[in-house]
Amino acid sequence: MSIPTSTSVVESAVIKAPLSHVWHLIKLQDFANFWSALKSSQWVKGTSDETDVVQWTFKDGTQLEVKQEEHSTINHYITYSVITAKPELSYSSVLSTIRCYAVTSGELEGSTFVEWTGNFSSDADAGVIQDAKFKRRDALADLAKAATKK
Numbered sequence: 001m002s003i004p005t006s007t008s009v010v011e012s013a014v015i016k017a018p019l020s021h022v023w024h025l026i027k028l029q030d031f032a033n034f035w036s037a038l039k040s041s042q043w044v045k046g047t048s049d050e051t052d053v054v055q056w057t058f059k060d061g062t063q064l065e066v067k068q069e070e071h072s073t074i075n076h077y078i079t080y081s082v083i084t085a086k087p088e089l090s091y092s093s094v095l096s097t098i099r100c101y102a103v104t105s106g107e108l109e110g111s112t113f114v115e116w117t118g119n120f121s122s123d124a125d126a127g128v129i130q131d132a133k134f135k136r137r138d139a140l141a142d143l144a145k146a147a148t149k150k
Helices: 019-023 028-033 126-147
Strands: 008-015 038-043 053-058 063-072 077-086 094-102 112-120
Touching: 008 126, 019 094, 019 112, 019 126, 028 038, 028 053, 112 126
Parallel strands: none
Antiparallel strands: 008 112, 038 053, 053 063, 063 077, 077 094, 094 112
């Protein structure tokens, strides 16, 4: 019997860099430039002109094709879904969003608040959610390092 679990994850971080520095890094095809778990991230050829699909190859050999579903340079967010995976995923689907907000006052004024959510299909188990939580935390730490480089 499986353990009932929430099928969503929300991780966030305050990055001590201006919004423009952080937002510049949030492009699906460029994630390998900051996320240390990735070996490569590149456009998938042969998709339609209206579809943005990127292949992420992780250092452990896992390959995901992610499709950009939404993008806003005004509101500073992207939403993407995983459309194929090798090896196959143990769940049906996931829709993720990364949002960036400028911190405009207080001690951390001039920093960026970044939120990375994931909404999984109901067949995702507790292990999937925990894995997503820690992958997002690691990626946010890597993003902070990249955004604060001089």
